[in-house]
Amino acid sequence: MRKVGFNNKLLPYLLIAPQIAITAIFFYWPASQAVWQSFLIQDAFGTRTEFVWFENYEVLFKDPTYFNAFIVTVVFSTAVAALSLGIALLLAVQADKQIHGSGPYKTLLMWPYAVAPAVAGVLWLFLFQPSLGVLAKLLRSMGVDWNPLLNGNHAMILVIIAATWKQISYNFLFFLAGLQSIPKSLIEAAAIDGASPMRRFWTVIFPLLSPTAFFLLVVNVVYVFFDTFGIIDAVTHGGPAKATETLVFKVFQDGRLGGDLGGSAAQSVILMFMVIALTAIQFKYIERKVHY
Amino acid sequence: MKIRFHHLLAAAAVTVLGAGQALAQTEIHWWHAMTGANNEVINKLAADFNASQNDYKVVATFKGSYPDTMNAGIAAFRAGNAPHIMQVFEVGTATMMAAKGAVKPVQDLMKEAGEKFDPTAYLPAIAGYYSTSKGEMLSFPFNSSSAVMWYNRDAFKKAGLDPAKPPKTWPEVFDYAKKLKAAGYATCGFSNAWATWLNIEQFNAWHNQPLGTKSNGMDGFDTVLNFNNPLQIKHIENLAQLQKDKTYDYSGRTNTGEGRFTSGECPIFLTSSAFFGTVKANAKFDFAAAPMPYYPEAQGAPQNSIIGGASLWVMGGKKPDEYKGVAKFFTFLSDTDRQVGLHIASGYLPITKAAYEKVKGQGFYKDNPDRETPLIELTNKPPTANSRGLRFGNLVQIRDMWSEELEAAFNGTKTAKAAIDAAVERGNAELRKFERTVR
Numbered sequence: 001m002r003k004v005g006f007n008n009k010l011l012p013y014l015l016i017a018p019q020i021a022i023t024a025i026f027f028y029w030p031a032s033q034a035v036w037q038s039f040l041i042q043d044a045f046g047t048r049t050e051f052v053w054f055e056n057y058e059v060l061f062k063d064p065t066y067f068n069a070f071i072v073t074v075v076f077s078t079a080v081a082a083l084s085l086g087i088a089l090l091l092a093v094q095a096d097k098q099i100h101g102s103g104p105y106k107t108l109l110m111w112p113y114a115v116a117p118a119v120a121g122v123l124w125l126f127l128f129q130p131s132l133g134v135l136a137k138l139l140r141s142m143g144v145d146w147n148p149l150l151n152g153n154h155a156m157i158l159v160i161i162a163a164t165w166k167q168i169s170y171n172f173l174f175f176l177a178g179l180q181s182i183p184k185s186l187i188e189a190a191a192i193d194g195a196s197p198m199r200r201f202w203t204v205i206f207p208l209l210s211p212t213a214f215f216l217l218v219v220n221v222v223y224v225f226f227d228t229f230g231i232i233d234a235v236t237h238g239g240p241a242k243a244t245e246t247l248v249f250k251v252f253q254d255g256r257l258g259g260d261l262g263g264s265a266a267q268s269v270i271l272m273f274m275v276i277a278l279t280a281i282q283f284k285y286i287e288r289k290v291h292y
Numbered sequence: 293m294k295i296r297f298h299h300l301l302a303a304a305a306v307t308v309l310g311a312g313q314a315l316a317q318t319e320i321h322w323w324h325a326m327t328g329a330n331n332e333v334i335n336k337l338a339a340d341f342n343a344s345q346n347d348y349k350v351v352a353t354f355k356g357s358y359p360d361t362m363n364a365g366i367a368a369f370r371a372g373n374a375p376h377i378m379q380v381f382e383v384g385t386a387t388m389m390a391a392k393g394a395v396k397p398v399q400d401l402m403k404e405a406g407e408k409f410d411p412t413a414y415l416p417a418i419a420g421y422y423s424t425s426k427g428e429m430l431s432f433p434f435n436s437s438s439a440v441m442w443y444n445r446d447a448f449k450k451a452g453l454d455p456a457k458p459p460k461t462w463p464e465v466f467d468y469a470k471k472l473k474a475a476g477y478a479t480c481g482f483s484n485a486w487a488t489w490l491n492i493e494q495f496n497a498w499h500n501q502p503l504g505t506k507s508n509g510m511d512g513f514d515t516v517l518n519f520n521n522p523l524q525i526k527h528i529e530n531l532a533q534l535q536k537d538k539t540y541d542y543s544g545r546t547n548t549g550e551g552r553f554t555s556g557e558c559p560i561f562l563t564s565s566a567f568f569g570t571v572k573a574n575a576k577f578d579f580a581a582a583p584m585p586y587y588p589e590a591q592g593a594p595q596n597s598i599i600g601g602a603s604l605w606v607m608g609g610k611k612p613d614e615y616k617g618v619a620k621f622f623t624f625l626s627d628t629d630r631q632v633g634l635h636i637a638s639g640y641l642p643i644t645k646a647a648y649e650k651v652k653g654q655g656f657y658k659d660n661p662d663r664e665t666p667l668i669e670l671t672n673k674p675p676t677a678n679s680r681g682l683r684f685g686n687l688v689q690i691r692d693m694w695s696e697e698l699e700a701a702f703n704g705t706k707t708a709k710a711a712i713d714a715a716v717e718r719g720n721a722e723l724r725k726f727e728r729t730v731r
Binding site: 041042043044045046047048050130131132149150151152237238239240241242253254256257258259260 | 359363366369370387390391392393394479480535542543544545546549551552555557686688689692695696697699700702703705725728729730731
């Protein structure tokens, strides 16, 4: 490929300046504030401040419940990312077929994305509320002692369903667009060669969809790590005991609800590095398998 | 065209004049967390005050839930534009009082503004919660409630129990709940909202047991939790045992489970007395409120209950004239007839002795005995160091830790003793953290 150069030395910098400015204001500035805050112990009103170096971090790593939150996060995020990607792909493949009324069907599938996380949480909370919820009653009539208030596994299932449901629409939208950009001739050629629908999917469609799938994987990981505290707050408050307390919910709880800004900032810095590392790993290893 | 321009000029002149008039009034900003009917009560209070005089204008603004309102106030203070008055839930009391300079004690405010102010006019069980150990009022009590035991009279009849004789002690409650369960209330014999407020905070005050040293933190931030007493452990053990067959059924950390009472699922339900309005509007059965149960073997029980709810904090760094307006507004709120009206309309408790006496004198409680239950509990005995209230920093986090430990006991992952010991230990770590930030 021939490299295209700019004649003017300044122009390229000028062109990317707005993007850099936005990144600096909305990412680097708040991130650096969080790093600074994580070295401080401060009362809620900010009237007394003590610089403590890494003490907030030490406290975290000595705290067994922090490790518990880490495990919970791994379970929660793996389940949500896998389920929301899997279900969305299945739905998108079905919606991509030539069927009657696929328009309304597609629209309905996209709707949940417009729902705020807390609302999504409350919605599922109602459906599964042990004494009033429709689905909870159904489960109980089947002999399941459904009780997310005290049973940690039930609570986990509930937040996973709510978080997944919320993300499926977004994934569906991208998968559908990805599917529609695959030339029909390729699939037809494979069909003429005698490839079964399953085989056509895994050898032709899925590889061509891999850029979309990879993009969605990155976006979904970021979503489960950062965006799900609203759902957890509305549904379980991290309970019972600490069964659904994820890392980002702990950040939210300690900082916003508890006013412990130093400890909360230390947690968010750790979380930030974790997601940076995860994204880097994804780009280094998984992207190799992606065909653009 | 010309005429139009004249009109415009006239309109502009009127606007300027109007603005001039508004500027002559000192605005007092009041941030609150009241929704529904209580939101209207607040707006009416502000409107009535504004109509009663011309110098000050109270502007009431709804800022979301209690934690939202408090966070909004803290953020505004950090940015240098805090409101004058902020409604803060009782949980935030220690955080507010520790923020020296950020808040202005009500006692000082009234004195400096030259308003007549007699701290003994207020009900000690209520004002004491928001005062220093020396009796100086820090924040102005606004909406207060206490915990009571709501019960379904129709369910009692169905189970062959006398609705006129609600259970008085915990063993009686367990016995009643078993009978109710047998009579068809299979999923919940009794339950409660606000898990830690009922099962730990109110429980210990009601049995005259300490939650922590230094009068439950009222006398200093170097308080140490010590509520892992045998009675507390026994109570949690009993509940955990009864949870197994749902004679007791846990209803969550906040009050989202209150619907289980109004829907008729749980015939006995302990929660705030402020629940009254909701029950009255939604329950399709005959109900009543009885005092909280106690363990008969506990010496001196029942003692007195403590309050919940919120108070009004005055923020620091405002102009003397504005403080004068705030002081006048508090005097306006303390007025006996106003308190009587507020108490009857809102379901919250009256804050002055005179108002309580007046409502009693009118015979209101004869027709509405449920409304007096929390007041009987609060004034049952003169408060002791264990029952005056509590003041712990980081109480929001501590309550969450306590809830987690209670849940662990109720779902059987921990013994009651292990859970309560852990609740004390984890709470203490949090208290030490708070102490460091206020030194």
